[in-house]
Amino acid sequence: xxxxxxxxxxxxxxxxxxxxxxxxxxxxxxxxxxxxxxxxxxxxxxxxxxxxxxxxxxxxxxxxxxxxxxxxxxxxxxxxxxxxxxxxxxxxx
Amino acid sequence: xxxxxxxxxxxxxxxxxxxxxxxxxxxxxxxxxxxxxxxxxxxxxxxxxxxxxxxxxxxxxxxxxxxxxxxxxxxxxxxxxxxxxxxxxxxxxxxxxxxxxxxxxxxxxxxxxxxxxxxxxxxxxxxxxxxxxxxxxxxxxxxxxxxxxxxxxxxxxxxxxxxxxxxxxxxxxxxxxxxxxxxxxxxxxxxxxxxxxxxxxxxxxxxxxxxxxxxxxxxxxxxxxxxxxxxxxxxxxxxxxxxxxxxxxxxxxxxxxxxxxxxxx
Numbered sequence: 001x002x003x004x005x006x007x008x009x010x011x012x013x014x015x016x017x018x019x020x021x022x023x024x025x026x027x028x029x030x031x032x033x034x035x036x037x038x039x040x041x042x043x044x045x046x047x048x049x050x051x052x053x054x055x056x057x058x059x060x061x062x063x064x065x066x067x068x069x070x071x072x073x074x075x076x077x078x079x080x081x082x083x084x085x086x087x088x089x090x091x092x093x
Numbered sequence: 094x095x096x097x098x099x100x101x102x103x104x105x106x107x108x109x110x111x112x113x114x115x116x117x118x119x120x121x122x123x124x125x126x127x128x129x130x131x132x133x134x135x136x137x138x139x140x141x142x143x144x145x146x147x148x149x150x151x152x153x154x155x156x157x158x159x160x161x162x163x164x165x166x167x168x169x170x171x172x173x174x175x176x177x178x179x180x181x182x183x184x185x186x187x188x189x190x191x192x193x194x195x196x197x198x199x200x201x202x203x204x205x206x207x208x209x210x211x212x213x214x215x216x217x218x219x220x221x222x223x224x225x226x227x228x229x230x231x232x233x234x235x236x237x238x239x240x241x242x243x244x245x246x247x248x249x250x251x252x253x254x255x256x257x258x259x260x261x262x263x264x265x266x267x268x269x270x271x272x273x274x275x276x277x278x279x280x281x282x283x284x285x286x287x288x289x290x291x292x293x294x295x296x297x298x299x300x301x302x303x304x305x306x307x308x309x310x311x312x313x314x315x316x317x318x319x320x321x322x323x324x325x326x327x328x329x330x331x332x333x334x335x336x337x338x339x340x341x342x343x344x345x346x347x348x349x350x351x352x353x354x355x356x357x358x
Binding site: 012013014015017018020021022024025029065 | 108238239242243246247250270271274275276277278279282286
């Protein structure tokens, strides 16, 4: 098995479990449903679209975690990856 | 000073009842007066794991409803002089008792016992609320699986919301050979994720099945690894500082060969 892993370079299932669990618990603890996330996404698009032209189809928003700057642990973080198609100047519309 | 300890997990089948039976028996072997309280009304099993299923006359619901006195319902385990069982009712449901009644019962039992160990039903509904109502501290049992740890995390949140702070963790059914080859979450991973104190780690051990078959808790088996793990847990519950046992199993022929050639860890 170890030798197989060595050639496959597939992450071990124990690590897969750990990573899945970490992400799962972030969502569980925040108590943030995918519905809520979707509503947030719609609102963010609305706000940003006022100022710039964004690629709505490619917009990606998710909850993950990052290293805390204050303590040694990790803290949940909201990632938003918003590709811009065209910069418009504020108040142009 | 007596202590009421609830053994809980959220997910079913992770070893709550086995843990309750072994902790209780272990504490009794140390000379403490112990009562095991089965709060899993409708699906009682602690009596079977303890091998006392043929001696039940009255149960928890009979006591709560006043059909008998507490002392009449307590089953004395003849093998260990200071151990008693208060069985759950099998033909009723979880709503047959209320958290207030459980609290009253626990306080009543405090007068006669050093430790009251409660076997909590799976789930987060009424049965869970009843089981934790009278407890001073909680032990959360989990196994190194995504579903079990997730449920444990939920339970820890609910315990803290119910003022049962600082629950401690028992990681059950760990298989060191799988951890070593990376196919099972390690003890450190689970403790890190749940962020609560570790009370003990119990290896997956065939002796558990054998002892459950016989109705004799594995903690009494001096040659079993799981038995040793439970004896250590009992010491820690009593406040003694016992280091975690070495769970490394014989790595087998291939392991030795690999080590010889410096492959793997």
